[in-house]
Amino acid sequence: xxxxxxxxxxxxxxxxxxxxxxxxxxxxxxxxxxxxxxxxxxxxxxxxxxxxxxxxxxxxxxxxxxxxxxxxxxxxxxxxxxxxxxxxxxxxxxxxxxxxxxxxxxxxxxxxxxxxxxxxxxxxxxxxxxxxxxxxxxxxxxxxxxxxxxxxxxxxxxxxxxxxxxxxxxxxxxxxxxxxxxxxxxxxxxxxxxxxxxxxxxxxxxxxxxxxxxxxxxxxxxxxxxxxxxxxxxxxxxxxxxxxxxxxxxxxxxxxxxxxxxxxxxxxxxxxxxxxxxxxxxxxxxxxx
Numbered sequence: 001x002x003x004x005x006x007x008x009x010x011x012x013x014x015x016x017x018x019x020x021x022x023x024x025x026x027x028x029x030x031x032x033x034x035x036x037x038x039x040x041x042x043x044x045x046x047x048x049x050x051x052x053x054x055x056x057x058x059x060x061x062x063x064x065x066x067x068x069x070x071x072x073x074x075x076x077x078x079x080x081x082x083x084x085x086x087x088x089x090x091x092x093x094x095x096x097x098x099x100x101x102x103x104x105x106x107x108x109x110x111x112x113x114x115x116x117x118x119x120x121x122x123x124x125x126x127x128x129x130x131x132x133x134x135x136x137x138x139x140x141x142x143x144x145x146x147x148x149x150x151x152x153x154x155x156x157x158x159x160x161x162x163x164x165x166x167x168x169x170x171x172x173x174x175x176x177x178x179x180x181x182x183x184x185x186x187x188x189x190x191x192x193x194x195x196x197x198x199x200x201x202x203x204x205x206x207x208x209x210x211x212x213x214x215x216x217x218x219x220x221x222x223x224x225x226x227x228x229x230x231x232x233x234x235x236x237x238x239x240x241x242x243x244x245x246x247x248x249x250x251x252x253x254x255x256x257x258x259x260x261x262x263x264x265x266x267x268x269x270x271x272x273x274x275x276x277x278x279x280x281x282x283x284x285x286x287x288x289x
Contacts, residue, residue, distance in 0.1 A: 008082035011075070012061055013054035013091065020277060021146050022050035024169075027280050028150025031229075031287055032159045035150075044106060045153045048099050048114055049146045052121060055095025056142075059125035062088035067187035071262060096122065110152045117145045132194035136181075140173030161229040165283065168219050175212035176272055178205055179256060183265025202260040210253040217246045220279060223286075231287040238286030245279040 025045040029035030035042055061068070061078050065085060068076045077083045096118060103114040120128075120138060129135040144166045151162040181188065181195040182202040189198050197205040223232035224239045232238050252275065256268055 005083065008077035008080075009087070009091075011077050012058055012083060012088055013095075014057045015054075017273060018050050018053040018057065020273070021053040021142075022046040024143075024146040024280070025049050025150035025153070027284050028147045028162060028165070029154060030284055031165060032151040032154075032157075032162050033287075034154035039154065041106060041110075041153045042150070044102050045110070045149050048102050048106075049149065051095040051099045051102075052114075052118065053142075055092040055099070056121045056125065058088040058095065059092035059122060060129075062092065063125045064187075064191075067184065067191045067193065069187070070190050071184050071187035073184075073187075075266065092122075092125075106153055107156055109156045110149055113145060113149055113152060117142075130191070130193040132196070132199060135193070135195070136174050136177045139177045140170045143169035143173040161223070161232075161287075164219075164223070164228050168216060171212050171219070172216050172276060175209045175216065176269070176276075178212070179209040179272070180265060180269055182206055182209075182260045183262040183269075186262075197260075206256050206260050210256060213249045213253050217249050220246050220282075223283075229287065232283070235286050237289055238282060241282035241285060242279065245275045245282065248275045248278070 023046070025048075026035065026042060029039075029042055061076055062085060065078055068079045073079050078085055078088060099114065099118055103111045103118075106114065121142065124135065124138045128138060147162060147166040147169055148158065151158050178196055182197045182205045185195070185197045185202060187193075188195055195205070196208060220242050221239060223229055224235060224242070225233075227233050248271075252268060252271060255264075
């Protein structure tokens with residue numbers, strides 16, 4: 001396989017976001033206070049989330065091929081014919097089969113979460129993503145599932161900070177997906193995918209996304225002021241760090257309101273991914289330092 005094909009494959013499985021999804025389980029384990037040194041169950045959970053994300057992205061590109069062509073998504077390797085379309089289908093099938101197999105090494109609650117979530121993510125790519133709101137809810141749930149898995153995999157318990165962090169993950173996941181939909185409106189209309197953007201227009205969808213980002217800006221710093229977790233309460237280091245993503249979300253929201261073009265939304269998507277990473281790092285540093 002040539003380097004060009006390898007790079008195309010990494011784009012197919014969104015190597016960056018897939019790795020970040022896997023790291024979410026590690027972050028959740030540290031936030032919950034369950035992870036201490038190397039633990040095999042966390043290695044398994046990392047692989048499960050990484051492979052689930054990679055497989056879901058591959059399935060997504062396979063089933064979204066026509067929509068992506070209309071939207072001129074040249075960032076997608078299938079649209080640029082850098083990989084055969086069947087590669088995406090085979091990748092998704094192998095990834096999901098591996099996830100199902102590895103899940104049997106986990107405790108009962110963690111395994112149940114994985115086995116319930118896996119078919120849902122496949123059905124999302126196959127059909128559910130075309131249903132208004134439901135597509136956004138399922139993606140937002142994926143953020144929650146990776147966080148919950150990281151907490152459940154060790155002791156089967158969900159600590160208050162984990163629940164709070166997962167709620168934020170759901171909200172920012174909804175905001176992120178609604179924002180991305182505003183850039184895919186033409187292709188979504190052609191294939192019959194119902195989104196807030198196709199139903200109510202890009203301006204309205206952008207406003208809804210911004211409202212959700214504002215909620216995240218408020219929630220991000222609340223553990224400094226209220227007793228969500230003792231390690232973050234009145235922690236000046238945490239407050240200083242979390243102000244960075246809060247300010248970044250504010251600038252992002254202004255930019256989104258001004259421009260909902262496909263090219264601009266793609267840039268904002270990459271920017272949001274970095275902001276989410278920094279926000280997670282702020283929480284992690286807050287509980288560890």
